[in-house]
Amino acid sequence: VAGEQVSHSAVDALDGDETRRRDGHLTTGDMARLSGNTLRTVRFYEEAQLLEPEYRTDGGHRLFSPSQLERLCLISNLRVSGLSLEAIRDLLQAKDSASCGSEAAKVTLDVLTTQIDAMRERLAIMQRLLNELEEARATLAQCATCARPDLFPDECRQCEVMQVKEALSASLKVLWGVERT
Amino acid sequence: VAGEQVSHSAVDALDGDETRRRDGHLTTGDMARLSGNTLRTVRFYEEAQLLEPEYRTDGGHRLFSPSQLERLCLISNLRVSGLSLEAIRDLLQAKDSASCGSEAAKVTLDVLTTQIDAMRERLAIMQRLLNELEEARATLAQCATCARPDLFPDECRQCEVMQVKEALSASLKVLWGVERT
DNA sequence: TTGCTCCTCACGTCACGTGAGGTGGC
DNA sequence: TTGCTCCTCACGTCACGTGAGGTGGC
Numbered sequence: 001v002a003g004e005q006v007s008h009s010a011v012d013a014l015d016g017d018e019t020r021r022r023d024g025h026l027t028t029g030d031m032a033r034l035s036g037n038t039l040r041t042v043r044f045y046e047e048a049q050l051l052e053p054e055y056r057t058d059g060g061h062r063l064f065s066p067s068q069l070e071r072l073c074l075i076s077n078l079r080v081s082g083l084s085l086e087a088i089r090d091l092l093q094a095k096d097s098a099s100c101g102s103e104a105a106k107v108t109l110d111v112l113t114t115q116i117d118a119m120r121e122r123l124a125i126m127q128r129l130l131n132e133l134e135e136a137r138a139t140l141a142q143c144a145t146c147a148r149p150d151l152f153p154d155e156c157r158q159c160e161v162m163q164v165k166e167a168l169s170a171s172l173k174v175l176w177g178v179e180r181t
Numbered sequence: 182v183a184g185e186q187v188s189h190s191a192v193d194a195l196d197g198d199e200t201r202r203r204d205g206h207l208t209t210g211d212m213a214r215l216s217g218n219t220l221r222t223v224r225f226y227e228e229a230q231l232l233e234p235e236y237r238t239d240g241g242h243r244l245f246s247p248s249q250l251e252r253l254c255l256i257s258n259l260r261v262s263g264l265s266l267e268a269i270r271d272l273l274q275a276k277d278s279a280s281c282g283s284e285a286a287k288v289t290l291d292v293l294t295t296q297i298d299a300m301r302e303r304l305a306i307m308q309r310l311l312n313e314l315e316e317a318r319a320t321l322a323q324c325a326t327c328a329r330p331d332l333f334p335d336e337c338r339q340c341e342v343m344q345v346k347e348a349l350s351a352s353l354k355v356l357w358g359v360e361r362t
Numbered sequence: 363t364t365g366c367t368c369c370t371c372a373c374g375t376c377a378c379g380t381g382a383g384g385t386g387g388c
Numbered sequence: 389t390t391g392c393t394c395c396t397c398a399c400g401t402c403a404c405g406t407g408a409g410g411t412g413g414c
Binding site: 203219221222225229238239240241242260265266267 | 402403404405406411412413414
Binding site: 125144148149177 | 247248251252254255258259261262263272273275276277281282283285286287289290293294296297300301303304306307308309310311314315317318321322324325326327329330332333334337351352354355356357358360
């Protein structure tokens with residue numbers, strides 16, 4: 001339970017225990033652990049202008065405010081969702097790019113909508129694929145106790161296991177090599 | 182409608198029209214167009230042992246069988262879903278790694294299950310995030326006609342628009358900079 | 363024959379990973 | 389004082405992008 005990436009509620013862990021020290025600030029290691037990233041990634045994001053430590057100690061150690069942890073978690077989730085660091089930067093800097101509230105909102109909405117649409121497309125692809133892979137898994141589960149070893153590996157398509165009523169998923173055809181050609 | 186990436190049913194386009202020539206085989210360009218990838222990506226996947234042309238012309242042009250297009254579409258969808266090329270190779274080569282059907286099925290199921298679990302995690306993150314971003318979009322839509330320009334940009338948290346009953350989403354807090362600290 | 367498509371290097375880029383070698387801080 | 393953590397280079401890697409310069413094929 002300890003070392004896992006629980007980036008959706010990482011900030012809650014702050015109130016808990018051992019990571020709270022040095023005033024309310026977080027070290028690079030705290031940021032990494034609580035967000036499920038590596039030290040390198042935290043430093044890389046700082047270099048890429050996506051994060052900024054509130055200050056550094058005399059020894060050069062970075063100290064971040066808790067709000068930067070929330071920022072880092074959002075960045076991580078956006079990365080998992082397929083956005084490039086440039087797209088993430090555009091999103092996070094949108095508010096600053098305008099001089100009044102309504103303009104800032106319009107710019108942010110524009111960038112946000114573009115990325116939401118892209119995420120929806122990727123999400124749809126993932127869901128379709130996940131369904132197919134789960135179908136494939138169910139079919140292959142029967143093959144774990146293969147009843148027609150004589151057909152393996154090239155004639156599996158003739159096996160009754162592969163005669164599914166809703167037609168074989170494209171994924172299984174590729175995985176098991178049971179196309180027509 | 183023509184040039185889009187419709188990778189979930191790209192193979193259907195084969196029966197249609199202009200891309201069918203040279204016997205039933207597909208050029209690198211056909212593969213790229215029908216799968217929504219670039220020429221470079223198709224060649225790169227061949228070099229990475231993920232694709233293989235059935236043969237080459239005397240001039241060195243690759244010609245692929247239709248089953249390789251299905252394979253390429255699966256690879257593309259797996260990439261969008263966050264798998265590395267190594268993980269994809271493991272999946273696609275699982276069947277070949279065993280000498281009998283039941284062993285092959287077990288190996289494939291093992292690899293498949295690991296990747297399905299990873300996909301489910303990423304999918305959950307994406308769905309949570311997408312919901313938050315859509316909430317954020319709805320809230321910011323009100324800001325497009327900002328009624329409290331005096332609060333922008335640092336005191337927006339005091340605006341009534343930001344007083345949502347179900348509490349502000351973490352994403353919006355980061356995007357609009359309305360944390361407490 | 364004219365284009366459009368395809369070819370092979372080969373260097374560039376994005377988002378980090380992975381040490382080497384050294385220092386900071388409770 | 390001893391460890392564990394953090395620091396800065398700096399080169400490596402993965403998955404392609406992007407030309408340069410040349411040729412193939414209906």
